[in-house]
Amino acid sequence: MDQSIKFDLDLIHRYDKSGPRYTSYPTxxxxxxxxxxxxxxxxxxxxxxxxxxxxxxxxxxxxxxxxxxxxxxxxxxxxxxxxxxxxxxxxxxxxxxxxxxxxxxxxxxxxxxxxxxxxxxxxxxxxxxxxxxxxxxxxxxxxxxxxxxxxxxxxxxxxxxxxxxxxxxxxxxxxxxxxxxxxxxxxxxxxxxxxxxxxxxxxxxxxxxxxxxxxxxxxxxxxxxxxxxxxxxxxxxxxxxxxxxxxxxxxxxxxxxxxxxxxxxxxxxxxxxxxxxxxxxxxxxxxxxxxxxxxxxxxxxxxxxxxxxxxxxxxxxxxxxxxxxxGLGVTSIGRVADAYLQNNKELDEYQSSIAEGKLPVFRGVALDEDDKLRRAVITQLICHFDLDFSKIEQEFNISFHDYFGPEFASLNAMQNDGLLTLSDQGIQVLPAGRLLIRNICMVFDRYLAQKQQQFSRVI
CATH class of the missing domain: 3.80.30.20 (tm_1862 like domain)
Structure with missing residues (x-):
């Protein structure tokens, strides 16, 4: 596997905007x-x-x-x-x-x-x-x-x-x-x-x-x-x-x-x-x-x-x-089965929950099928810099091109900019696109538009 990176200043300037770090999806x-x-x-x-x-x-x-x-x-x-x-x-x-x-x-x-x-x-x-x-x-x-x-x-x-x-x-x-x-x-x-x-x-x-x-x-x-x-x-x-x-x-x-x-x-x-x-x-x-x-x-x-x-x-x-x-302790986040969850963020609330014999969970989200599909796509890209459409199609019983039709316009633009190569079989992130992997993942994030201002810049 090629694990190299290419530093392209022009690309970085054009793609430097706010976005998630994708330690989870949904975030x-x-x-x-x-x-x-x-x-x-x-x-x-x-x-x-x-x-x-x-x-x-x-x-x-x-x-x-x-x-x-x-x-x-x-x-x-x-x-x-x-x-x-x-x-x-x-x-x-x-x-x-x-x-x-x-x-x-x-x-x-x-x-x-x-x-x-x-x-x-x-x-x-x-x-x-x-x-x-x-x-x-x-x-x-x-x-x-x-x-x-x-x-x-x-x-x-x-x-x-x-x-x-x-x-x-x-x-x-x-x-x-x-x-x-x-x-x-x-x-x-x-x-x-x-x-x-x-x-x-x-x-x-x-x-x-x-x-x-x-x-x-x-x-x-x-x-x-x-x-x-x-x-x-x-x-x-x-x-x-x-x-x-x-x-x-x-x-x-x-x-x-x-x-x-x-x-x-x-x-x-x-x-x-x-x-x-x-x-x-x-x-x-x-x-x-x-x-x-x-x-x-x-x-x-x-x-x-x-x-x-x-x-x-x-x-x-x-x-x-x-x-x-x-996740254990105040403010910790866990991922169990099909959900993400977080403990109380304030120390007194955390300790009060424990004293009352209650699990200190105060918020979470259960993933739907679309969440799990998009999580699989984002995880594969951010970890391995490539994506095999057929594996996603087999796991989730979809046609990748049909399901993600609107996303292909952004992917084609990224291909033209040299971030990735796009084929009928999948996506391959190029060395110039690896520093901008968050941008590529953001293409598949259906929650992003309304929340983008709350994230740090990608570079």
Whole structure:
């Protein structure tokens, strides 16, 4: 499989508009409060009837300090005692949800995100993992994909050893940028020594995959400064990179109002940075997985993409397309059977639901047949950069050309622009179209027109 990319400035300028990241379809904007605990229980019953492995996501919302760019659901506090009542509620939710899923279903994927999961101390992390093992069927053979997000400022050698002991075998390190001026502008002061000590410790403890998160488009960044950060990280050869485009949306995310807008790089400069990133990483031997993600050619994500087994969920790209995703904790989102659902977004509401013995589901959406069809099309395109019409036709008993007749006008225009090739058999995304894969997927999104202004720009 050709996993290369081509940077075409003219195309990027013409197609740079707002759109979803497609960690789900329909997107989270379609979740509604008419879907609650009763509907979720129905979907769990359907899921159990189908069987198969599970994926668990745990949201740990606490952070010691605020990073001004952050758009995550988090609670900023230096008081570690705030984690105690939350952890009690989370353990109760684990028991409640675990009782509803067949215990024979193996957990092949587990992820702790946040916030900062390592805000918890070792005893609390062990309590959380033990509760999970009691109520769900966790693997004992280290063959699962058990991952955690860590802040190197909150982590040391002992923490990494403890995480490995608890069963984690993949780790993602938040970094964003090493430049001191940029760090000060976004209120995230983090040294190279802290960062690389954690990376070294993870390798020594036998973590099978290491990922580094970077963000381009932050205040005071230049192409040269970000290249310096990238060079320093490349010297340590992490298995994966997640390099995100900073989306400045202060009307939605209050912490971003502390960023000085005049210090943000221009759109042209952001494109220069992105082009530099793509060249440096591909020259270093990494392959473009898609949607901000690069990996070494022998990494599980790159292999899964070449073998046609890559999937995309709320944590990004995954090798476990066969897993229903159970979300646990405040604001977490899950995908079970034919539905997406989200827990309460406010901490007091989440804890009140748990105290009353209720599942903390406050909204969701059950997919209809059109949703499932379009999800299959979008997932195939965003993960593999191609689409075989016959496979979709066989799975959904449709004629692709008849069903998606109106979409072909947009696809033909994209073919004329060199984003893709279109034939009677399918779609093949070209190297120039891979950076714009969101645009191609948007062609098949029937909800997009009325919601487009609520998404970040694709580039």
């Amino acid at each position: 989270a904007l379609e979740l509604h409060e008419g879907f609650g605990e009763a509907e979720y229980r129905q979907q769990i019953a359907k899921s159990n009837a189908l069987g198969g492995p599970l994926s668990l996501y745990f949201h740990i919302p606490f952070c010691d300090t605020v990073c001004f760019y952050c758009a995550c659901n988090k609670i900023i506090t230096k008081n570690r005692a705030h984690a105690v009542p939350y952890l009690d509620s989370l353990v109760q939710e684990i028991a409640m949800q675990g009782a509803l899923f067949d215990k024979s279903r193996v957990v092949n994927q587990l992820h702790w995100g946040g916030g900062t999961p390592t805000f918890l101390n070792y005893a609390q992390m062990r309590q959380l993992m033990e509760a999970t093992r009691t109520h769900f069927n966790l693997r004992d053979d280290d063959k699962g994909e058990y991952s955690i997000e860590v802040d190197p400022r909150e982590t040391n050698d002992q923490t990494i050893a403890q995480l490995r002991e608890l069963g984690f075998n993949r780790i993602s390190l938040g970094l964003q940028d090493f430049d001191p001026a940029v760090q000060k502008a976004v209120n995230r002061i983090q040294s190279k020594e802290q960062t690389f000590a954690v990376l070294d410790a993870a390798r020594q403890e036998g973590f099978r995959s290491t990922n580094i998160d970077l963000i381009y488009g932050l205040p005071l960044q230049t192409e040269q400064s970000f290249a310096a950060t990238l060079d320093q990280v490349l010297a340590y050869e992490p298995d994966r990179f997640s390099i995100f485009n900073y989306a400045h949306m202060p009307s939605r995310f209050k912490t971003q109002r502390q960023i000085v807008e005049t210090e943000l790089p221009s759109p042209a400069l952001k494109l220069d940075i992105l082009q530099m990133v793509g060249k440096k990483l591909t020259d270093a031997g990494y392959v473009y997985i898609g949607m901000d993600h690069f990996a070494k050619p022998d990494d599980e994500l790159a292999v899964a993409q070449r073998e046609g087994k890559l999937y995309r969920n709320f944590q990004g790209y995954s090798t476990h397309s066969d897993c229903d995703l159970v």
